[in-house]
Amino acid sequence: MAEKKPNSVPRRIHEVRRTDTPSGVTHVRAHQPDRFTVVGNHLLQHPVLSLTAIGLAAHILSLPEGAPVDIRSLAERFPEGRDRIAFALRELEAHGYLRRVRERTESGRIVTRTYAHHLPVHAPAVPGPAAAPRARRPVSRPSRDARIAPQEDDRGAGRAEPVPPVTTTVPSAPPAPEAPVSAATPPASPAGADQLDPPGADATPRPRDDKAVALLAGLRRTDARLTLSRRDVYRLAPTVTAWFDVGVGASTVIHTLTSGLPAVLESPAALIAYRLRDQLPLPLPEPTVLPARPATASHPMRNCDGCDRGFRAPEPGRCRDCRAAPVTMYAA
Secondary structure, three states: OOOOOOOOOOOOOOOOOOOOOOOOOOOOOOOOOOOOOOOOHHHHOOOOOOHHHHHHHHHHHOOOOOOOOOHHHHHHHOOOOHHHHHHHHHHHHHOOOEEEEEEEOOOOOEEEEEEEOOOOOOOOOOOOOOOOOOOOOOOOOOOHHHOOEEEEOOOOOEEEEOOOOOOOOOOOOOOOOOOOOOOOOOOOOOOOOOOOOOOOOOOOOOHHHHHHHHHHHHHHHOOHHHOOOHHHHHHHHHHHHHHHHOOOOHHHHHHHHHOOOOOOOOOHHHHHHHHHHHOOOOOOOOOOOOOOOOOOOOOOEEEOOOOOOEEEOOOOOOOHHHHHHHHHHHHO
């Protein structure tokens, strides 16, 4: 029988270098002297971003300064629809690769400027109330008597032996006599047991802020992310009342606070406080009152002595047509 030979070695492709990996991708790199864009692996290998968002970010980073990157321009350039492109832009904005800011130009026109970050930039955390300092644990240090004193053993050599510390007992003060508990005096409850918030000036709303409190508490019906705590509602209620004082309705305030929310909302109370403070409108000006026209004196109705037609005149006589008739006859 003929000897069975093993399979022949596949012919080597000279354009592709050898690799040690049995499968997967093999990079065929080429020198690019110009027209290239440096994109970080943190973007191209992002574990959360979609493939559309990664490709769109790489395209935006390759564009020159001032190139249009709005939804309409990108939809005309790529086959993806406006919805997918808008979703990808929101993804990049939420992860810190894009930032869209509305700015006013020198001519007064409001434009949207897009900032493309080659490294992701995350929004700074909104400063909240200062946290109470933690109580430091007491550090126990050995007293002077507890130090190790050298002692001699049987052979006369110095050896370190621990000396037990000397404890001093301080007599405690006698306990104060307990006050008798009567039926009229309820027993004292522990501090903070019956209070949800620490006492302060904003713990109780003003009576004139009831409408503002109801508006702020109901914002979560529009968006569940706008759920505010009781303390935040009471703190922001006077600012909403200021909007009501300048003549703004409740529907306008709700639209201002709930429209155009970011994809990632970390601190709803800080966002609402900023919008209430920054977008407070001016009060309506006083309505312009036109001066009243002077009343003209009306003459009584008269019957013309010539044609018996009614007309207004201070005294009886002929009407205007009858007075002009003799002049017309003489002119003819």
